[in-house]
Amino acid sequence: MDTVPSPLAPETIVTPAPVAGVRLATRACGVRYRDRTDVLLALFDPGTTVAGVLTQSATRSAPVEWCAAGLRGGAARALVVNSGNANAFTGLRGVSSVENIAAAAAAVAGCKPEEVFVSSTGTIGEFLPDARITGPLPEMAAAARPDAWVEAARAIMTTDTYPKTATSQCRIGDAVVTLSGIAKGSGMIAPDMATMLAYVATDAALPPEVLKALLVPAADASFNSITVDGDTSTSDTLLLFATGKADHPPVTSADDPAQASFRAALDALLLDLAHQVVRDGEGASRFVEIRVTGAETDRAARRIGLTIGNSPLVKTAIAGADANWGRIVMAVGKAGEKADRDRLAIHIGGARVCESGLAVPDYDETPVAAHMQGREILIEVDVGVGSGRATVWTCDLTHGYIDINADYRT
Amino acid sequence: MDTVPSPLAPETIVTPAPVAGVRLATRACGVRYRDRTDVLLALFDPGTTVAGVLTQSATRSAPVEWCAAGLRGGAARALVVNSGNANAFTGLRGVSSVENIAAAAAAVAGCKPEEVFVSSTGTIGEFLPDARITGPLPEMAAAARPDAWVEAARAIMTTDTYPKTATSQCRIGDAVVTLSGIAKGSGMIAPDMATMLAYVATDAALPPEVLKALLVPAADASFNSITVDGDTSTSDTLLLFATGKADHPPVTSADDPAQASFRAALDALLLDLAHQVVRDGEGASRFVEIRVTGAETDRAARRIGLTIGNSPLVKTAIAGADANWGRIVMAVGKAGEKADRDRLAIHIGGARVCESGLAVPDYDETPVAAHMQGREILIEVDVGVGSGRATVWTCDLTHGYIDINADYRT
Numbered sequence: 070m071d072t073v074p075s076p077l078a079p080e081t082i083v084t085p086a087p088v089a090g091v092r093l094a095t096r097a098c099g100v101r102y103r104d105r106t107d108v109l110l111a112l113f114d115p116g117t118t119v120a121g122v123l124t125q126s127a128t129r130s131a132p133v134e135w136c137a138a139g140l141r142g143g144a145a146r147a148l149v150v151n152s153g154n155a156n157a158f159t160g161l162r163g164v165s166s167v168e169n170i171a172a173a174a175a176a177v178a179g180c181k182p183e184e185v186f187v188s189s190t191g192t193i194g195e196f197l198p199d200a201r202i203t204g205p206l207p208e209m210a211a212a213a214r215p216d217a218w219v220e221a222a223r224a225i226m227t228t229d230t231y232p233k234t235a236t237s238q239c240r241i242g243d244a245v246v247t248l249s250g251i252a253k254g255s256g257m258i259a260p261d262m263a264t265m266l267a268y269v270a271t272d273a274a275l276p277p278e279v280l281k282a283l284l285v286p287a288a289d290a291s292f293n294s295i296t297v298d299g300d301t302s303t304s305d306t307l308l309l310f311a312t313g314k315a316d317h318p319p320v321t322s323a324d325d326p327a328q329a330s331f332r333a334a335l336d337a338l339l340l341d342l343a344h345q346v347v348r349d350g351e352g353a354s355r356f357v358e359i360r361v362t363g364a365e366t367d368r369a370a371r372r373i374g375l376t377i378g379n380s381p382l383v384k385t386a387i388a389g390a391d392a393n394w395g396r397i398v399m400a401v402g403k404a405g406e407k408a409d410r411d412r413l414a415i416h417i418g419g420a421r422v423c424e425s426g427l428a429v430p431d432y433d434e435t436p437v438a439a440h441m442q443g444r445e446i447l448i449e450v451d452v453g454v455g456s457g458r459a460t461v462w463t464c465d466l467t468h469g470y471i472d473i474n475a476d477y478r479t
Numbered sequence: 480m481d482t483v484p485s486p487l488a489p490e491t492i493v494t495p496a497p498v499a500g501v502r503l504a505t506r507a508c509g510v511r512y513r514d515r516t517d518v519l520l521a522l523f524d525p526g527t528t529v530a531g532v533l534t535q536s537a538t539r540s541a542p543v544e545w546c547a548a549g550l551r552g553g554a555a556r557a558l559v560v561n562s563g564n565a566n567a568f569t570g571l572r573g574v575s576s577v578e579n580i581a582a583a584a585a586a587v588a589g590c591k592p593e594e595v596f597v598s599s600t601g602t603i604g605e606f607l608p609d610a611r612i613t614g615p616l617p618e619m620a621a622a623a624r625p626d627a628w629v630e631a632a633r634a635i636m637t638t639d640t641y642p643k644t645a646t647s648q649c650r651i652g653d654a655v656v657t658l659s660g661i662a663k664g665s666g667m668i669a670p671d672m673a674t675m676l677a678y679v680a681t682d683a684a685l686p687p688e689v690l691k692a693l694l695v696p697a698a699d700a701s702f703n704s705i706t707v708d709g710d711t712s713t714s715d716t717l718l719l720f721a722t723g724k725a726d727h728p729p730v731t732s733a734d735d736p737a738q739a740s741f742r743a744a745l746d747a748l749l750l751d752l753a754h755q756v757v758r759d760g761e762g763a764s765r766f767v768e769i770r771v772t773g774a775e776t777d778r779a780a781r782r783i784g785l786t787i788g789n790s791p792l793v794k795t796a797i798a799g800a801d802a803n804w805g806r807i808v809m810a811v812g813k814a815g816e817k818a819d820r821d822r823l824a825i826h827i828g829g830a831r832v833c834e835s836g837l838a839v840p841d842y843d844e845t846p847v848a849a850h851m852q853g854r855e856i857l858i859e860v861d862v863g864v865g866s867g868r869a870t871v872w873t874c875d876l877t878h879g880y881i882d883i884n885a886d887y888r889t
Contacts, residue, residue, distance in 0.1 A: 128812030402538030
C-alpha cells in the first residue's frame with residue numbers, strides 16, 4: 070500500500086533479532102488486498118509455551134475465542150495471522166474457518182490444532198476465504214526463516230502506515246535471552262474496522278503461568294494504557310511465546326529475582342510497540358503523554374488518564390496547539406474517580422499552569438505555547454487525593470481522523 | 480452573536496407560555512460578551528418548591544455546589560444565570576462570587592440567600608466579575624415580566640446556535656397546569672468549555688420530594704440519554720420550580736394517579752429540550768436515534784446505547800453516510816454489558832442489516848443508503864440477552880466539530 074507514514078513514525082524500522090526456535094514466513098494470499106503480503110505463518114519448536122491477553126469485547130471474534138481456548142493448554146507450535154478480513158461477526162462459518170486454518174497449520178507444523186494460534190484483522194462481517202490461507206501453508210512452512218520479522222510486521226498491517234517492530238536482549242542467570250516482537254494497529258482502523266495485534270517471542274524457558282504473570286502487568290502498563298479513539302476492537306490479541314532454547318536455570322515464579330532483567334526487557338518492549346501504535350494513530354499529529362499522580366489508587370490514576378486521553382475536547386485542543394487546561398479539569402471530573410478540585414495541579418510541558426484549584430496567576434505562557442506547537446506533548450495532572458499514579462499515551466484528534474473514518478465505504 | 484443555526488435546528492422557536500408566579504428579566508451585563516444579553520434573573524412567588532439534577536463531575540463548579548445545598552432546603556425564590564464565564568476552578572474567590580450573587584438576589588427578591596439558585600456557564604478558570612451581575616439586579620427585578628421566556632433562553636446561550644425553549648399544558652385533577660422551560664448546550668462547548676443548563680417552571684403545587692421523584696426518571700430518559708461528545712461539564716444543572724399557583728387537589732406522592740398527565744408532560748418537555756441540545760451539537764449534520772432492546776436491564780441498554788452514541792468510529796461513519804454496522808457491533812462489544820454476539824440484530828432506517836450474528840445475505844442496500852443520506856438517522860440494536868430497553872440520541876462527528884474545538888483560544 071502506498072501510504073504516507075505518520076509524521077510521528079519512528080525514524081527507522083528496527084530489524085528484530087532472530088529468536089532461537091522461531092521461523093517466520095509471509096505471503097500474498099489475496100485475502101482482500103492485492104499486491105501485498107497478507108498472511109503470516111510463525112512456527113515454534115516443540116516445547117514452546119504461550120501466554121496471552123485478549124480483548125474484553127463482548128462481541129469478540131471467532132479467532133479470539135479460539136486463542137482463548139488454546140491459551141488454557143499453554144503450548145504453542147504455530148501462529149497464523151491474516152490481514153484484510155477480521156473473521157468477526159461471521160457466525161458458525163467463521164468458527165469453521167478458524168478450525169480449517171488450525172487444522173492446516175497443525176498438519177504442516179506436526180502438532181495438535183489446539184497448539185495453533187489464529188488471528189484475523191480487517192473488515193468484519195464478511196466470510197473469510199480460508200482456503201486462500203490454508204492452501205499456501207505448506208509452501209510457506211518450507212520457506213520459513215528466523216530473520217523475517219520485518220516482513221512479518223508488514224504482512225499483518227491494515228491501515229497502519231509503517232510496520233511496528235521491537236527487539237531487545239537481557240539475561241536470566243548467565244544466559245543471554247532475546248525478545249523480538251511485532252504489532253499492528255492505528256486506532257480502530259478504517260475503512261471498516263480493525264484491531265490491535267501484537268506478538269512477542271523469546272527463547273527464554275518459562276512455564277505458561279510464569280509467562281502470564283509477567284505479561285498481564287506489562288500489558289496493563291503498555292497496550293492497556295494507550296488510546297487513540299477509545300474504541301475497542303473485537304479482535305485485540307497479544308501473545309507471548311517462549312521457545313525455551315536459552316540455557317538458563319529453571320524459573321518457577323514471576324517473582325524470581327533471576328527474572329528481574331527479563332521482566333524489565335519485556336515491559337520496555339511492549340511499551341515500545343504500544344507507543345508505535347499510538348504514533349500511527351489515525352490522523353495523529355502529536356504524541357501525548359499524560360502522567361497522573363495523587364489518585365486514590367494506580368487503577369484510578371489510569372482511569373483518569375484514559376478519560377483525559379479519550380476526551381474529544383482535550384484531543385481537539387491539542388490538535389489546535391491550545392494549552393486548554395480547563396478541558397483537562399473537565400475530563401478529570403468526569404472520570405468517575407476521586408479528585409480534589411481545590412488541590413488539583415496541572416503542568417503542561419513541565420510548566421505549572423494550575424495549582425490548588427486555581428490558574429497559576431500570570432504564568433509565562435510563552436514556553437507552554439511553544440511546547441504545544443511540538444510533536445511531543447507532556448501533560449501532568451495531580452488530582453490531590455492519594456498516591457496512585459499511572460501514565461497513559463494518546464494522540465490528538467484532527468481533521469485527518471475524520472477524513473479517514475468518514476469516507477464512504479463503497 | 481452572528482452564528483449560522485445548526486442545519487438540524489427546529490424550524491420555529493416556540494414561545495413558552497407564562498407560568499403564574501414566575502417573572503423573568505435579562506440584561507447585557509458585559510460579563511464577557513459584548514452586544515448581547517448575558518444575565519438572566521428569574522423571580523418566583525413565595526411558596527415555590529424546587530428539585531434538581533446536577534452534574535456528577537468530581538470537579539463541579541462553585542455554583543453547582545451552591546445549588547446542591549439549596550436543593551436540600553427545597554424552596555426557591557430566585558434564579559440567577561450568567562453566560563460567558565463558568566466560575567469553575569476559581570477556588571474560594573469563586574465561592575465568594577456565588578455568595579455575592581445570592582445575597583444581592585435575595586435582597587431584591589426579599590428572601591433568604593439559600594432560596595436563590597445560581598448558575599454560570601462559559602470559560603472556566605477565570606474569576607467571575609460578579610459586581611457586573613449584582614449591580615443591575617435591582618433594575619432587572621423591577622423590569623421582570625412573565626412572558627420573557629425566549630429572551631431568557633437567549634441570555635444563557637454560549638456557542639448555541641439557537642435558543643432552546645419548550646412549553647406544554649396538562650391537568651392535575653380538574654386544574655390546567657402549565658410547564659415552560661429553557662435549555663442551553665451544544666456538547667461541551669467551545670471555545671473553552673461550557674455546559675448544559677435547563678430550567679423548567681410550572682404552576683403545579685408539588686412538594687419538593689414529589690418534584691424530585693418526578694424529575695429524576697424524566698432526566699434519565701432525556702438529558703441523561705443524550706450525548707454529543709461524551710464530555711461532561713463541571714456545571715451541568717437541571718432545575719424544576721413549582722410555584723403552586725394552580726388550584727388542584729394536594730398531591731403527596733409521585734405515584735398519585737392524578738399526576739399521570741403531569742408526569743407525561745414533564746417527560747415530553749424534557750425530552751424536547753434534550754433533543755434541541757443534540758440538534759445543536761457542535762458540527763452536527765445528522766440527528767441520530769439509537770434504540771437498544773434485548774439488554775439485561777434498562778440501565779444496561781442505556782449504557783450500550785450511549786457507548787454506540789459516543790463511539791468516534793460510529794459517529795464518523797454516520798457523518799460519511801456509511802451504514803457501517805461493523806462499528807456498531809464493535810461498540811456493543813466494548814460497552815461492558817452482556818450481549819450475545821450470535822443473536823445480535825441491527826436495523827438501520829428500519830431495514831434489517833444483521834441478524835443472528837451475521838450480515839443479512841443480499842439485503843437491499845438502496846433504502847439503507849438513502850436513509851443514511853438523510854438528516855434523521857434511526858439505528859435499532861437488539862443484543863439478544865434479555866428485555867432491557869433504552870433509547871438514546873446523538874449526532875454525527877464531522878469536520879465542523881474539529882473546526883470549532885481545535886481553534887486556537889487566542
